[in-house]
Amino acid sequence: MNTSTSLTKIALRKFRKNFWGVFSLSFLGLCVLVAVFAYALAPDDSKNANQMHLSIHSKNPGFKVSMITIPGNTEQESSLSTFFFGKKNVATEIPINSYEITGEGIAITEYTSDGTAGLRKDYPLRLFPKANSAEEIPGKYISEEKFLLGTDKYGRDLLSRMLIGIRISLAIGFVAVFISLIIGITLGAIAGYFGGKVDAAIMWLINVTWSIPTLLLVIAITLALGKGFWQVFIAVGLTMWVEVARVVRGQVMSVKQMQYVTAARALGYTDFRIILKHILPNALAPVIIISAANFAGAILIESGLSFLGIGAQPPMPSWGGIIKDHYAYIILGKPYLAVIPGLAIMSLVTAFMLIGNALRDALDVKA
Known part of the structure; x- marks a missing residue:
């Protein structure tokens, strides 16, 4: 039996026995599905x-209101673009208290929350292309909308903003961890394998960054690169490689003393092949655990940056940005915002930390 396959099966079996690890992995799988199908699930798919x-x-959560939709100039969009990025908002939605059919179209009374009479507006039949008569307007253009998580301070559906905001958190984690792994594994492997002045130079860089x-x-990197979506990804990734590099360096320094590495050198293999084929596969178990923790750290950093206003920029929904917009409401009677x-x-950060703990237990050869 192949030893690596056997060890992999043992690790998977141990991981499956960890309830919180499996539960967290299932939760993250659900989060990924929500992120992919966010616009299909969101009540507001603009x-x-x-x-x-x-x-x-x-x-408040569960708020209901009647809404009339005034169509705008339709724009042709591909269904794939709409599915992943939402549709361009060309229609106007107006919350109403009541409506009245008139000879030329429909008259509506706009919604007011204080019980006073709302503003009355008249809309002619020609604004509603799918209605052949004024009597058909309510059935085709007026509907009751329910906001399951309520609305934010701009009257936007909070549930929709939360569903689409999960994309930011997961994306920042994936990209930042990928960047940190590329830089950290490369520099850590070079420092650990070659040692000497190369190791001293890389360790100096690691210590300064640390x-x-x-x-x-x-914040410094973000300000240098400019505010924006991808700039945050790069900035977070460039700050998380240090721990990866330190761990890889230590692992490589230990593994390179093994007899199979000495045998590979004796056979004339290049340093690149020895590092890539013989050393790194036997030194990456701790890196997998660190990656889970870095994923959680990246989500927290992005949330902090968005809270400070230098992360994902409005109107792009970000969980940190939503907190920034509404933290004052905690003392104004609407803390749920x-x-x-x-x-x-x-919950997302906790899930990654629990997965990291489960991976640590599963990959522990001493257990």
Whole structure:
């Protein structure tokens, strides 16, 4: 039997016995599915879920209101683009208290939350292309909408913003961890294998980078690269490679003393092949565990940057940005506007930490 396959099966069997590890992995799988199908699941499928209704801002979860949709100029969009990025919002939605059919079309009374008479507006039949008569307008263009998590301070559907915001958190984790692994494994392997002055130079770089506060370094890189979506990804990734490099360096220094590495040198294999084929496969178990922790750290850093206003920029939904917009509501009687995204961040970070713990137990050869 192949030894590596056998060890892999043993690790998988141990991981499956860890309830919290399996539960967290299932939860993350669900989060990934939600991220992929975000616009299909979101009640507001406009781009960035940015349909605003200022008259119904900061409403409680479960709020219902009648809404009339005034069509705009339709734009041709591919179904694939709509599925992944939402549709361009060309229609106007207006919350209403009541409506009345008139000879020329429909008259609506706009929604007011204080019980006063709302503004009355008349809309002619020609604005509703799918209605052949004024009597058909309510059935085709007026509907009751329910906001399961309520609305934010701009009257946007909070549930839709939360569903689309999960894309930011997962994407920042994947990209940042990928960048940190590429840089960390490369520099760590070179330092551990060659040693000497090469090791001293790389360790100097690691120590200097390690000494700078992570958030401060991310802010500096973000300001240098400019505010934006991809700039945050790169900035977070460039600050998380240090721990990976230190661990890989230590593992390589230990593994390179093994007899099979000495045999590979005797056979005339190149240093690149020895590192890639013989050393790294036997030194990456701790890196897998660190990657789970780095994933959680990347989500927290991105949330912090968005809270400070230098992360994902409006109107792009980000859980940290949602907290930034509504943290004052904690003392204004509507704490759920900040608590809901906070709980989402906490649950995602906890899941990655639990997976990291489960992987540590599964890959522990001494157990």
